[in-house]
């Protein structure tokens with residue numbers, strides 16, 4: 329494997345010879361390696377992209393190239409350090425954005441950002457706030473980006489598309505499990521209309537389509553020594569969609585007091601502190617750039633994304649666990665129930681969530 333990795337690394341246009349290769353751990357999605365180089369030049373990141381999830385890796389890399397170059401220009405214009413505040417994609421020696429090996433695997437490279445810190449979990453309000461700031465800044469840097477992007481995961485967060493899949497899955501009942509989860513199915517059906525109503529705002533243009541990250545976890549944000557945001561990485565899922573999707577998905581994960589697959593639903597709920605902290609960080613950057621229609625839907629976006637996740641886990645359970653990896657038999661059902669508990673808590677706290685957003689947004693808009 330080491331030898332193969334060296335051969336693969338040799339394909340890329342690195343500035344200096346490769347001195348060593350270390351695994352940065354097999355992530356959920358991609359396998360990532362650090363390429364150490366001899367001399368004073370930068371180190372690099374080498375990644376094997378997951379071709380099961382991303383069907384068109386070259387198109388995905390073209391998205392990433394455009395977006396990172398745009399961010400680099402914005403950082404330069406703002407007098408920042410483009411080598412630390414923007415990712416730099418490194419092409420192959422032939423000038424391609426990815427290398428395909430003999431086994432058909434896709435490899436890509438980027439400059440390693442030296443001395444950056446990252447966190448596995450956002451478990452304090454201070455870190456949640458930084459997460460919101462990081463994603464806010466990322467969206468803001470791309471607010472004037474107008475080039476076309478290929479949808480890497482078509483239909484992502486499109487509830488109309490999800491309901492079409494859902495209807496088909498219920499009709500198929502492939503694993504013969506529908507009968508067992510009638511109550512859970514009804515919970516989704518009870519929310520179908522309100523979710524489609526929200527989604528319609530994005531179809532009519534009342535809620536604008538922007539550039540979103542779509543994987544907002546804290547491990548995808550790099551920080552400097554002082555704990556300030558450097559840049560957002562892991563851009564595989566950059567797509568055009570409403571900014572609200574990134575906010576809602578971040579709240580779904582950052583502000584959950586339990587685990588995504590918590591078997592004890594009593595532990596699951598929305599933390600008002602974490603919600604307010606993330607919103608504070610996000611709106612500190614975005615309050616004056618978002619439309620009022622968007623600000624008014626931020627709280628609901630968390631319900632929307634969480635409801636979609638309940639639907640997706642339950643649908644996969646009904647389908648016989650084909651999409652999500654499961655650790656045990658009823659895992660997808662446990663996940664669906666845990667996310668449903670989160671959704672219910674968001675519904676209970678909804679008026680407070682709206683008031684929190686309103687208060688924070690006003691504060692930043694008046695500045």
Ligand SMILES: Nc1ncnc2c1ncn2[C@@H]1O[C@H](COP(=O)(O)OP(=O)(O)O)[C@@H](O)[C@H]1O
Pocket residue numbers: 352354355356357358359360373415438439440441442444446547548561562563
């Ligand atoms: N350009 C980079 N500079 C420094 N560290 C990086 C860089 N790219 C990735 N990393 C590190 O590698 C980890 C995994 O990379 P990432 O692109 O997020 O892969 P995955 O899709 O598997 O999450 C990141 O969390 C980060 O710690």
Ligand SMILES: [Mg+2]
Pocket residue numbers: 355547548562
């Ligand atoms: Mg990542």
